[in-house]
Each structure stands twice: as structure tokens, then as C-alpha cells.
Amino acid sequence: MKTEFFSKIIYRCRQVQRAWRPRFSPAELAWVDAFLTPEERTVFLEMAPADRRHALDVARLCRQAVGEQFTEPLTAEEEQLLLKAALLHDMGKRNGDIGLFHRILYVLLAARLGKYKGFHSWPLVGKPLAVLADHASLGAQEATRRRWTPALVALIRCHHSGGCDSCDKSRLFSLLQQADNRC
Ligand SMILES: [Fe+2]
Ligand SMILES: [Fe+2]
Numbered sequence: 001m002k003t004e005f006f007s008k009i010i011y012r013c014r015q016v017q018r019a020w021r022p023r024f025s026p027a028e029l030a031w032v033d034a035f036l037t038p039e040e041r042t043v044f045l046e047m048a049p050a051d052r053r054h055a056l057d058v059a060r061l062c063r064q065a066v067g068e069q070f071t072e073p074l075t076a077e078e079e080q081l082l083l084k085a086a087l088l089h090d091m092g093k094r095n096g097d098i099g100l101f102h103r104i105l106y107v108l109l110a111a112r113l114g115k116y117k118g119f120h121s122w123p124l125v126g127k128p129l130a131v132l133a134d135h136a137s138l139g140a141q142e143a144t145r146r147r148w149t150p151a152l153v154a155l156i157r158c159h160h161s162g163g164c165d166s167c168d169k170s171r172l173f174s175l176l177q178q179a180d181n182r183c
Helices: 002-020 026-035 038-046 049-069 076-088 091-095 100-113 126-145 150-158 171-182
Strands: none
Touching (some): 026 038, 026 076, 038 049, 049 171, 091 126, 100 126, 126 150, 150 171
8 A cells, every 4th residue: 555655656756757848859749740630739739748748658658568568469540549549648638727836736635635636626726736637537528529539538538547338458448557657
């Protein structure tokens, strides 16, 4: 139990550290340009630099894991879905003006309070913290409004939870969660 608590803290601290000064290589930017549709690219580019850096790291780990973990490779469609989910899974964070201060505060609170979502009533910092807590569901709602595929919506909605009928036990779901937890 204590180990889980401290590994959560370490994970969150790493996220904050990466949020400090994210960098992108020309090759990464070219790949995103070529890989995403214009609409998806717009959403991706609206994400905060720290979230884009995180998304690219998750996509890189997913790609690595695809080759390492399965004897039966993913189909081209599955791999495309997985990488889109990696790039867009945190799009819900665009719903709040989330700064480094909020990320640090959330790290300290959320690691302690788990899935606590009663941040809305907090003065000054309530909205960004609530968005951080609800970003998976906010992202899935927007993806649904944009009529993205149900499989992509499900991966966005469930990336911090135990899954749903659409993604439970799917290889893509576990790959996404494993990569997300390592970044
Ligand atoms: Fe997330
Ligand atoms: Fe994430």
C-alpha cells in the first residue's frame, strides 16, 4: 500500500518535471502532421505543450510495446487506433487553464486523495483541479460530439479506470494504460 502511494508520487513528480520545459523534435512534429487528420491535429495542437510532450512519449512507448509484448501482432487498424488514443487521450485537459502550479498542487492532492473530485468549490484553483480530475470523461464527451469512433472514445474515457465493455480486456487498453503509467 505504501509502495503504491510512493510510486504514484514518483510518477506524478516525473510528470511535473517533464512539464517544466517540453521539447519536440522535427521528426516528431512531422509524424504527428502526417498521422493525424486535420481535426485531430487541431485538437492535439490545442493541448498544452506539457500534455503534447506526454502524449508523444506515450505513443512512443506504445509503439515499442507493440513489438515486444505480443506474438500475434496488432492489425494496422489496431495500431492506428492505439497511437491515436496515445496522442489524444488527455485532450480533456484543454477544458481548463491548467498551469504548472495546478499540476503540482494536483500531484500533491490527488496522490493523497485518489479520485477525489470535489475541487469545483475550491476558490481560485477549483476549475483547473476539477478539469485535471475529470479530464478523461471530458475528453470522451468531446470525442463523442466530434463523432470519433466508439473505440477511440472508449479508450479516452477509460484510460484512468478499469475499462468498460468496449475496451475491457482489449490489448490496446492495457498497452495504453501501461504506457501512460510510465510517462
Ligand atoms: Fe490522463
Ligand atoms: Fe496521460
